[in-house]
Amino acid sequence: MVLSGSVFEEQIGYARAVVDGDRVYVSGTTGFDYATMTISDDVVEQAEQCLRNIGAALAEAGCGFADVVRVRYLLPDRADFEPCWPALRRCFGQVRPAATMMVCGLADPRMKIEIEVDARRRSA
Numbered sequence: 335m336v337l338s339g340s341v342f343e344e345q346i347g348y349a350r351a352v353v354d355g356d357r358v359y360v361s362g363t364t365g366f367d368y369a370t371m372t373i374s375d376d377v378v379e380q381a382e383q384c385l386r387n388i389g390a391a392l393a394e395a396g397c398g399f400a401d402v403v404r405v406r407y408l409l410p411d412r413a414d415f416e417p418c419w420p421a422l423r424r425c426f427g428q429v430r431p432a433a434t435m436m437v438c439g440l441a442d443p444r445m446k447i448e449i450e451v452d453a454r455r456r457s458a
């Protein structure tokens with residue numbers, strides 16, 4: 335189990351990531367900076383923070399973005415997705431995981447993007 339220090343993990347009762355053998359499941363991760371519990375108003379900055387948060391969880395689980403096999407993007411506004419593509423491509427462009435983008439409401443109106451990934455560790 336990987337915890338990020340987000341107050342949401344304690345309040346809701348979940349882990350940032352769960353390791354099951356060679357599989358790593360990273361929970362939906364938003365653009366909050368968990369050290370300060372602040373979030374930018376800019377969707378691209380939120381996406382970049384999501385990726386930093388996910389990268390930290392993957393590293394703690396013993397893998398990285400190169401190990402991601404599935405990614406899900408959740409956004410309340412579909413128009414916000416395309417501006418995030420360059421940041422997403424930096425992490426996933428060479429990896430090419432299976433991906434889904436869904437338009438849906440998120441838990442907090444300040445959240446503009448949430449990203450969830452599944453990874454496979456190369457050596458369990």
